[in-house]
Every structure is written in C-alpha cells, then in structure tokens.
Amino acid sequence: MPERRLLPLTGVALAVLLLLIPSTRIDGPVPVAAQVSVPTLAAGSLADARAATVEITTTIEGAGRVGMAGSGAVIDLDRGLVVTNAHVVVGAHQARVRTSGGVELAAEVLAEAPCDDLAVIKLESVPGELRAFVVDGSKGLDEGEQVTALGYPVRDGGTRAADATPTSGAVLAPLAAERAARIATSGPPLGSMIEHSAGLIPGNSGGPLLDGDGWLVGINTLAGSQGLAGTGFSVPIARVAELLPDLTAGRGVLDVGWSLVPPDDPLYADLVPAKDRKAYAPTVEEAPGLWVSTVDKGSAAAERLERGDYLTAVAGQPVANEFEVCEAVRAHRGETVRVDGRYLGSAARYDTRPGAAFHVELAIPA
Numbered sequence: 001m002p003e004r005r006l007l008p009l010t011g012v013a014l015a016v017l018l019l020l021i022p023s024t025r026i027d028g029p030v031p032v033a034a035q036v037s038v039p040t041l042a043a044g045s046l047a048d049a050r051a052a053t054v055e056i057t058t059t060i061e062g063a064g065r066v067g068m069a070g071s072g073a074v075i076d077l078d079r080g081l082v083v084t085n086a087h088v089v090v091g092a093h094q095a096r097v098r099t100s101g102g103v104e105l106a107a108e109v110l111a112e113a114p115c116d117d118l119a120v121i122k123l124e125s126v127p128g129e130l131r132a133f134v135v136d137g138s139k140g141l142d143e144g145e146q147v148t149a150l151g152y153p154v155r156d157g158g159t160r161a162a163d164a165t166p167t168s169g170a171v172l173a174p175l176a177a178e179r180a181a182r183i184a185t186s187g188p189p190l191g192s193m194i195e196h197s198a199g200l201i202p203g204n205s206g207g208p209l210l211d212g213d214g215w216l217v218g219i220n221t222l223a224g225s226q227g228l229a230g231t232g233f234s235v236p237i238a239r240v241a242e243l244l245p246d247l248t249a250g251r252g253v254l255d256v257g258w259s260l261v262p263p264d265d266p267l268y269a270d271l272v273p274a275k276d277r278k279a280y281a282p283t284v285e286e287a288p289g290l291w292v293s294t295v296d297k298g299s300a301a302a303e304r305l306e307r308g309d310y311l312t313a314v315a316g317q318p319v320a321n322e323f324e325v326c327e328a329v330r331a332h333r334g335e336t337v338r339v340d341g342r343y344l345g346s347a348a349r350y351d352t353r354p355g356a357a358f359h360v361e362l363a364i365p366a
Helices: 043-049 175-185 237-247 266-271 274-286 323-331
Strands: 006-008 055-057 068-076 081-084 092-096 105-113 120-121 146-151 165-170 192-198 208-211 216-226 232-236 258-261 290-295 308-313 336-343 357-363
Touching: 043 055, 043 146, 068 146, 068 216, 081 266, 092 120, 105 237, 120 192, 120 237, 146 192, 146 216, 216 237, 232 237, 274 308, 308 323
Parallel strands: none
Antiparallel strands: 006 216, 055 068, 055 092, 068 081, 081 120, 092 105, 105 120, 146 165, 146 208, 192 232, 208 216, 216 232, 258 290, 290 308, 308 336, 336 357
C-alpha cells in the first residue's frame, strides 16, 4: 500500500471504499436485539460486550491465500446478523466467524454499502453463548467522552487474538471539513465520523465502539497514521442505524458490484504476477486509476467489467482513489454512466496490448 494517512484495519491491507454517503431509502424499522444492551463496562459487563463481538475471516474467491481478517458486532440473535466493515468482506460471498467462546461457524455476506464501509453478514447458526448489541441510532457522543473499542487484532506473524481485545480513549474534536477532505483521498470525509484516541490496530475493522456506559455508538473503521497517529475513526451508530433496513433485507446501498484496488496496494501485488505488473507499469504511470480485483455475479458491473480491467474515469470524472469513485457514484445514483479504462490483463477481452483504452456504459444503483 502506498504511504497514506489512513489505514484500514484488516489483517491484510486493502484500499477500501470508505465515503459516507447519505441514504434516501429507509423503509422499515431498525432491527434491534434486546438480549443485551451492555449498559456498563463495569463488573462483568465487558464479558457481555465480548460475547457480542466476533472475529471474521474471508478468502477472496479466485485469489487463493489472499484473505481478510476483521471483527464484527452482533446486532440480531433471531436472524444471526452481524454488522462489520465492507472492506472486511470485500470480494467474498462467504465468511468464517469465531465467537468469544471459540465456536467457529460459516456466514453469508448479506449486503454491503461500500461507500459507507459497512456490511451485514448472516450466521448459519446462532450459538447459545452469543449475545447482541442494541442498535439505537439516537446515541451520540460529546467531545471528551470516554469510549472503548473492541476487536480481534491480528498479532505479529498472523497470530489471532484469543478474545476480543478492548482499548480505551476519548472522543476528539472532529476534523475541520477542508482538512478532512484533503486527508481522505482513500477514505470517508472524516469530519462525519467519530474521531477518538482509542487505539485501533489491524484486525479491529468492523468491531464495536462503546461509550462510557457500554452502549454501541459506532463501528470501528480506520486508524490514523503520520499526522493522525494514535487516532481512530468509527462510523457513528446513527449512520449504521440509517442503513440497516436496506442491508438486513439483503439490499446493497450504492453497491455497483466491483472491488477496486490501487495498483500499488499489497493486495494487487499478491494477485498479479510481477511480470504482469512490469508490463502494466507504463499505463499506470500515464493514467492514475484503480484495478478491478473482483466483480460480483449478477451485479451492475458483471456484464460490463471483469477482473483485470483498470478504471480511469467514471461519468467523465478521473478517479485515482476510492473516495473519487464514491463521489461520482453518489452524484449519478440511478443513472447510466460511462466508465473509461484501460486493459490490464482481463482474460476474456485481452486481444490487444496492455494499456489499450476502452469504455463501457454502467448502470449505477438508485
């Protein structure tokens, strides 16, 4: 991954779609799990919070050993639903989940909101030991309030944590909008997120952020680096609650069906042989863009793009990072737009030299 100020918190670094985009369709009650609200983090209630926090691992289809490791917050025991980050499950349809008690089970990726970096997965079964957080979109935070982040960090050498690990900190003043926009070239507008000093490390992605009374107030997403070292960013529970009716019903939110990776990201290096990267280098230097690493079957992108394509513009706007892609997608939701790119090794259409230009018409979900 190139040097950045923001780091997604998965065990394997990915460039991710992290832009917070308002949703206009909310058509049902937010599902809540009343089994446990974790009202305090004192005397034993941390065990409840841990029992509602799970580890999530995936293997990207067609990528062999390349996979992701993150965390998730259980939100519905009746249906076995878990909210996590979209970048934890990017490119995967199935996931493996491990509970605080060590039970391992399969899960299905139900729906994603890539431009909010949120996703919901559904467990194949619900162990009796599992607990669930209440989702209350009215919960908010003030500057200086104490918060606790929970997640399953990936240790040196890939060793998995035995249980969800808590880290504590305080809510920080939000970034000024202009500064946030400059920093967030591969992430969300950070002023819209909860900024805090609870330490977040790889593997924490998708885990819960709790307030001083133990209520779920956010989903951990990014850790700051460079000038933001020691700072964590979490999607506020109000935004999570706003998107859950769609996601829990299996409807993606602005999900075009592609997974995009910068060509200098470690995932790209894992998936593309060095000899091919060398052949693509002149094109990448000439035209900044994003490599299509996966395309979901049946998605808007499936009939137009394939793995190995290199995107350089969406709706006439150059795109060099996920932030810019989400800006373009948001501006044209429900429309059909032109997507420009270059061929960088797509098997079915690779009938000319790397770098040859192409364009397709792509329907953006409403």
